[in-house]
Amino acid sequence: MNFHYPIFLDLTGKRCLVVGEGPEMASKIRGLIEAGAEVVYVNPRASDEIAALAKRGEMLWAAREFAPPDLDGCFLVIARLEDNSEIFRLAEERGVLCNAVDDPEHCRFIFGSVHRQGELTIAISTNGVAPALAVRLKERLQREIGPEYAVLLELLQQIRAEIRARIPDFARRRELWYRIIDSGALEKIRAGEIEEARRLIVGLIERPD
Numbered sequence: 754m755n756f757h758y759p760i761f762l763d764l765t766g767k768r769c770l771v772v773g774e775g776p777e778m779a780s781k782i783r784g785l786i787e788a789g790a791e792v793v794y795v796n797p798r799a800s801d802e803i804a805a806l807a808k809r810g811e812m813l814w815a816a817r818e819f820a821p822p823d824l825d826g827c828f829l830v831i832a833r834l835e836d837n838s839e840i841f842r843l844a845e846e847r848g849v850l851c852n853a854v855d856d857p858e859h860c861r862f863i864f865g866s867v868h869r870q871g872e873l874t875i876a877i878s879t880n881g882v883a884p885a886l887a888v889r890l891k892e893r894l895q896r897e898i899g900p901e902y903a904v905l906l907e908l909l910q911q912i913r914a915e916i917r918a919r920i921p922d923f924a925r926r927r928e929l930w931y932r933i934i935d936s937g938a939l940e941k942i943r944a945g946e947i948e949e950a951r952r953l954i955v956g957l958i959e960r961p962d
Contacts, residue, residue, distance in 0.1 A: 771795070771830070772834065782812060795818075795820075830849055905939050912958060
């Protein structure tokens, strides 16, 4: 196994196929939907949660066995079959990224253990060696990196365009970003002083040097 290249994907509008069944499939589908993917689930049966998602029109469920043309036009596929070798081979032929649940031999990518706070996403991988360690590390991050980071990113998103407009020079702009991050704004947010944090950030932008 060599899952050493970390990457975050924009799946907006991408056709993503999910095949097979198991306790993880509903969460995999929810994750794809939340990422903006066009999800197609192919399996004769569906859990109550998956069936409800299909009924609400959030995804398409084809209640039948997988067929090779299902991969046509897909960006990626997540499979959980008794034998994933054939769907992996077909995906490789078509240049479709494949993840076979609990079957790393038939994966082109794997999922990390993910912690999110708003626009902040942290993914941890142990290259399939010890997923339990990745989960424990995620739990530690959940305790240490709380909702204040989501609020900070909301504030920074609001002023990002202004910073670019005010300071065209990349080096000076980078220096300002680090000054903002190190300014104590996060501590003010953590203390519930969001407007104080906003004023601190705005002051730094108005006096960038």
